[in-house]
Amino acid sequence: MNSRFLKPVMLSIALILTSFFFSSSIIKENGLFKPGQVWNDIEGIPVNAHGGGILYDKGTYYWFGEIKKGKTWRVEYITSWECYRTNAGGVSCYSSKDLYHWKNEGVALAPNATDSASDIHSSKVIERPKVIYNEKTKKYVMWVHIDSEDYSFARAGVATSDKPHGPYTYMGSFKPNGQMSRDQTLFKDTDGKAYQFCSSENNATMYVNELTDDYLKPSGKFKRIFIGLSREAPAVVKHNQKYYVLSSGCTGWDPNPAAVAVSSSIMGDYQLLGNPCLGKDGDKTYFAQSTYILPVAGKENSYIALFDRWNKTNLEDSRYIWLPMRFEKEKMIIDWKDEWSLEK
Numbered sequence: 515m516n517s518r519f520l521k522p523v524m525l526s527i528a529l530i531l532t533s534f535f536f537s538s539s540i541i542k543e544n545g546l547f548k549p550g551q552v553w554n555d556i557e558g559i560p561v562n563a564h565g566g567g568i569l570y571d572k573g574t575y576y577w578f579g580e581i582k583k584g585k586t587w588r589v590e591y592i593t594s595w596e597c598y599r600t601n602a603g604g605v606s607c608y609s610s611k612d613l614y615h616w617k618n619e620g621v622a623l624a625p626n627a628t629d630s631a632s633d634i635h636s637s638k639v640i641e642r643p644k645v646i647y648n649e650k651t652k653k654y655v656m657w658v659h660i661d662s663e664d665y666s667f668a669r670a671g672v673a674t675s676d677k678p679h680g681p682y683t684y685m686g687s688f689k690p691n692g693q694m695s696r697d698q699t700l701f702k703d704t705d706g707k708a709y710q711f712c713s714s715e716n717n718a719t720m721y722v723n724e725l726t727d728d729y730l731k732p733s734g735k736f737k738r739i740f741i742g743l744s745r746e747a748p749a750v751v752k753h754n755q756k757y758y759v760l761s762s763g764c765t766g767w768d769p770n771p772a773a774v775a776v777s778s779s780i781m782g783d784y785q786l787l788g789n790p791c792l793g794k795d796g797d798k799t800y801f802a803q804s805t806y807i808l809p810v811a812g813k814e815n816s817y818i819a820l821f822d823r824w825n826k827t828n829l830e831d832s833r834y835i836w837l838p839m840r841f842e843k844e845k846m847i848i849d850w851k852d853e854w855s856l857e858k
């Protein structure tokens with residue numbers, strides 16, 4: 515072929531190959547978890563999903579969390595503990611296929627901006643949202659910690675949606691089994707039964723509340739665990755037919771040592787196994803607090819422990835600490851990593 519024709523043809527082939535190379539998954543940017551660093555969504559905006567939890571639904575992960583936006587201030591009339599707060603911004607939802615790159619799906623549960631009597635008015639507390647899917651009703655069910663500015667209301671709120679990312683319709687709040695409910699999580703067992711774990715009795719004792727088949731209320735069956743031990747920030751995982759509850763002590767927004775407990779039945783008795791956090795600053799839970807344990811879909815024995823590193827004087831800038839979690843026999847182990855990926 516004449517070189518006058520050859521040159522443009524080769525140039526076009528090179529261009530096509532380059533664009534294919536960059537747009538295809540051949541060099542798809544490998545993800546990295548960078549605990550404690552600012553984590554931007556795919557639009558370059560910091561993820562705002564604190565005290566959160568993850569729902570895995572039909573090949574997509576949905577990350578729900580507290581929206582903490584704007585000014586943080588200390589509630590001055592509360593002197594017994596450092597009650598720092600932001601306005602309740604509602605619950606955010608982000609989606610991802612790979613756990614590294616997150617798309618903002620918008621506000622899943624919007625706060626009420628006008629009715630100051632509403633549970634979810636921005637002047638209140640909306641914390642630790644968790645979502646599970648109910649196969650029978652085909653509803654996505656969200657439970658949240660609802661509280662007043664001074665944390666004396668201590669209730670669980672429930673919201674539902676037909677779609678994983680929402681919007682969720684708020685149905686109201688209650689005290690499960692007539693007891694206080696502050697830090698909380700949901701756990702859906704392999705038999706489809708679901709449970710709410712919450713700090714109760716003024717945070718002194720944790721409750722495991724079995725839920726009704728539609729997941730909207732407590733069934734009435736419950737168990738008091740960690741009696742008088744003042745544990746909060748529960749995160750629950752099932753491994754080899756045993757149930758593990760990771761939790762923190764109660765020191766407001768300040769870090770303390772984590773502890774894990776194990777039981778062969780969801781309702782207990784739980785046996786305390788000590789602090790699973792090893793490595794740098796493990797004795798202070800890496801200056802963070804547990805919020806969720808995620809079994810990685812399709813990867814047996816692969817778990818991620820999710821923590822919040824609270825910045826109490828600027829809560830919006832609180833960071834996420836996601837670390838690999840593993841089991842050695844019955845022992846849960848979490849180790850610090852500056853950065854890591856699931857592939858390694």
Ligand code: DGJ
Pocket residue numbers: 565596597598641642697746747765766767803
């Ligand atoms: C500790 C809890 O774990 C957080 O969710 C939040 O409620 C703070 N206390 C408030 O101080």
